[in-house]
Amino acid sequence: MADGEYVLEARGVMKIFGNHVALDTVDFGLRKGEVHALLGENGAGKSTLIKVLTGAYQPDGGGIYMDGAQISLDNPLHAQSFGIGTVYQEVNLLPNRSVAENLFLGHQPLRFGFVNFRKMEADARVLLANYDLQIDPASELGTHSVAVQQIVAIARAVQLSGKVLILDEPTASLDRNEVERLFEVIRGLKAKGLAIIFITHFLDQVFAISDRVTVLRNGKLIDTRPLDDLSRTDVVRLMLGKDIAFSGATDIESNAAQNEVLVEFKGYGRKRGVLPFDLTIHKGEVVGVAGLLGSGRTEVARIMFGADPADQGTVTVNGQLTAIRKTTDAIRHGFGFCPEDRKAEGILGDLSVRENIVIALQGKLGWFKALNRDEQFEIAGRFSEAMDIRAASLDMPVKLLSGGNQQKVILSRWLATDPAFLILDEPTRGIDVGAHAEIVRTINRLRDEGMAMLVISSELDEVVAYSSRIVVMRDREMVAELRGKNINPGIIVQAIANNTDEAVA
């Protein structure tokens, strides 16, 4: 540490959970006025390092130094008093309280021992103006978009700490414009001399905003380097220790269209959900769904699966007119659905990996054909191997796994039911590059095996890589269906943006 000018430094930090070494003598130094990207696959130790740096965990070895002096952090609040503020992926604010109170909670201006609301709201207005936010400080936070909430969270963290800002995947649920907005905020803070740690899974964003990068793998420090002399391939190689190749197949033969029709939706829609749409899905075909956040992508998935049943239109499965009013109807027809919000709608956090994998299959078999323990282990074992699920044991609670592994568990759950039609909503959101590639590979493999899929994703490169057809959503309406050579990111963006439908092939 020759330059010794680190604002915040971790020296030889160890963290051990049971017999698992989560952090193995990791050194990490953060300079004033830099954006320092922290990268690593899921389970590499990023979150653990952050939790040590914010006082949520106590290190089992090594120490934390601030401006060269050793400090010990008891809890996040204590870290805050040292100037270390954190913004998490899920906005950790109070949706039930006003914007102003979220900014100042615990530090509200007082007058005669009582909270001075007028001053608090005036202060909030001034503070928000720095971030170009024109919102009423007295309004309930929960009524604003996630992006606004995220900026409010940053404003709070900077306001209270003002030395080090840790951004833990802040962009995971933002769309492109919102990310750009956030980056402007980050650049402004950097110019003011704040030291910023930025964690993300999007390499583009790392290169767009970061000065240096630290890569962790399996709890060990791999390297800390300035980004100037690194290429994207270098970074990926550092993260994985190997090269990965996305199959860049853009020209998936559309012979799937000649396969027999599996599901056909006609005038299918739901009031307050999605405008009526027509969609035919063939066996062995992946239909990609593109569109901005809030364009009705998720609604399409939910209506198809009967999670929010349709109130108009018809659905034909295997040539038979039928009705999907609830999810069990859909499962009976061989549908599977991996929802977008893994934590809330996907995993059963306290149940084991094994139970999470077999639960949909058990649901399909019904009450009277209980899978015994050996069968459960056999099924769970088979899928965890096929999907490369990294869990210490099949009996460990699934909530302890990393995001990518949880996603693989949910995917396994539905694959175990041997579905004919699988709906995946953002299957790669918030997971690392390795697991990402694994899931893309799985999608391709399943398609080749003849499964029909509907995949929703915000990552256009990814949708393009595996879709045989792409439908584009805008304002809760299916506005375009792209095939063949029209499947490329440029045309999709056009279709999303255009009001005229020239992009339709």
Next chain:
Amino acid sequence: MKRSLRPLAATAVIFLIAYAVSVLQFPGMLSTRVLGNFLTDNAFLGIAAVGMTFVIISGGIDLSVGAVIGFTGVLVAVLITWFGVHPLVAFAIALLVAALFGAAMGLTIHYLQVPSFIVTLAGMFLARGGASVITQDSVPINHEFYRTISEAIIRLPGGGRLSFIGLLMVAVFLVGALLAHRTRFGSYVYALGGNTVSALLMGVPVARTTVQIYMLSSVLAALSGIVFSLYTSAGYPLAAVGVELDAISAVVIGGTLLTGGYGFVLGTFVGVMLLGLVQTYIIFDGTLSSWWTKIVIGVLLFLFIVLQRIIFAASAPGEESSEKV
């Protein structure tokens, strides 16, 4: 209007309509006498309901309230009548005991991560059992101080009487409202009800706040027990059975969300008054069984839960835009 205000507004409107209807039927109900008695008769319920409001806003529940009222009544009566302690000293002892009792429940809830429902259920059995161990019988209180207090009334034009305990309840509501809406402690209570994890990460002293909330609830329950003993001039171990449920009803009818995070202390006041109105109406009617009170409360409660559900589900963020379609 903010959506959190809507249930409160609904309660207020229902109260006014119900009162108007009652007055049309029994003009006698529009008198300072009835209004004064409203306060006096519901004083102990109102005071306990203020504590319950804090607990429910924080996302918890306190089932020990009724038992603490009973226990306090017995403790105070025994200290005064058997041991000759001055009532004020007895009150102080009772409040202190309740504070410790509440703190113990809060500590258990926070550190052992046991649901408040279970902990306060245990607290309820402890307090009720404790009261019955001290004495099985009603212990009368004959003390100069009690007579002074019950004679300390403000006469209103029209024959109404504002009693000390009625005014005390109003004072508790006002202080409670200030505490909930104008202090950092109050904002912490709402924070816990909103999202405990976020609250912790935002630096809310979760442990301290939790303990304070249950202490507050128990202390107010004890104060309510003292008021009850002033009201009845006796202590009885089986007094105020089920009052915690009345308090919960008053809180919910007053617009506080049972899942926490939203609510108003003064809403609870309207809730208590609405419950009082139902009882008074039944007394005025004279032919109805007093159990009708329970039925009306049940219907009201059900209505309000449905109402809150509709208000909070219909205006969830992000759904407003789809309304246009």
